[in-house]
Amino acid sequence: MKVLEYEILLNLRTTFKTNNAAMILGVYWYFKFPENLYRFQFFKFFKGFGGHANNLAELEARVSVDHPENLIRKLEELHPRFKRMYLSIKINENKLLISTGDYTLFDEHFQFVSEIEKLLILANAHMIDTPFEVQSSRNLSPENVTYETIEHRFMQITGSDFRKNNAENISVRIDCNLPTIHKENLINDLICICTEENIHVFYYYDCDFKEHSNLMFFFSNGRQMENAVQHVDINAFGSKVRQLEQKYPLHFGIFGGMEYYPRNGPNIEMITDEDYILNTH
Structure with a gap:
């Protein structure tokens, strides 16, 4: 039994971020990837560190695609199914850095990424390892909290x-x-x-x-x-x-x-x- 690393967000004397004045209890991932449950071709898992770092756990894909505008439109059409999620898309011509994350990654987050993976496969996307200069970005915000x-x-x-x-x-x-x-x-x-x-x-x-x-x-x-x-x-x-x-x-x-x-x-x-x-x- 342990107090959550990000307890500062949930401290009984402060405030916590909620959806419709409610919070989500249950199973989540932050420090480690859900082995044997999900497998991704494009997305990599970046664990949370907790403590003073207080960073999000993130899922990130760095890809190139022939028609990025078509893929971005498909991502925008997908997002309302997962309206609690944020999605960041950083763009340099045909190169995209796609990411989402949270302090608590629930199954819903991984299901969201699974659907994005399907779109990447349909778009014949290719993984890239080299960083690129961001020329523009598109951020799909979660519903109001x-x-x-x-x-x-x-x-x-x-x-x-x-x-x-x-x-x-x-x-x-x-x-x-x-x-x-x-x-x-x-x-x-x-x-x-x-x-x-x-x-x-x-x-x-x-x-x-x-x-x-x-x-x-x-x-x-x-x-x-x-x-x-x-x-x-x-x-x-x-x-x-x-x-x-x-x-x-x-x-x-x-x-x-x-x-x-x-x-x-x-x-x-x-x-x-x-x-x-x-x-x-």
Whole structure:
């Protein structure tokens, strides 16, 4: 379990970039390429470095093509299918540098690039290795985004270790404690909230002691495909979790010190794409 390298963008005391006041949880790639899932003829993967570098992970193709204006038109026609993506096209006569990227490359990004590869093949494009002077550029922007403040400081945005095919996972983590007698009912209520808020992954670690329970909850989603990207309104989700304080003697945070840190688990309540989220085998 780790906090995302780009947590500065998601810090609970600042703002995060969202789409329609929601964010995307789930499986992504940043540091490594999704081996065995995608194979590209033209595009190369440039990993993110995180930390102070804070750079995007990028997919980039440097090609020459006989009729670049035709290819650019095809790219412009393709882009509305993948309106969350940006696409940069740098041009020098028949030479093009085509790139896209993000801090979280979801399956949707790689599917976008797969479609661009098809267009490059149809255009009889050829890879080139030498740099060229950019004479003009065309930028296809993603749909408008808004900035939303995470209102609930008991929530953390966390990453993961590497999973299947080098995948990582964005999750919401919530630590809390309450009398053990209420644990099962609390978990059942959280399952209902997950269903209401478009969350399909829910697992936790626990430690029961002296009729009390420390709990570390994780909420996420699976792989994010074209036309099936799942947006989660983090503040709506957090508000519903906060309301559970009125129903149970619930306190956020871990009680009793490291001796009672919740290490028992993962206990899985809801899961999809398990191999990309948990190393349980």
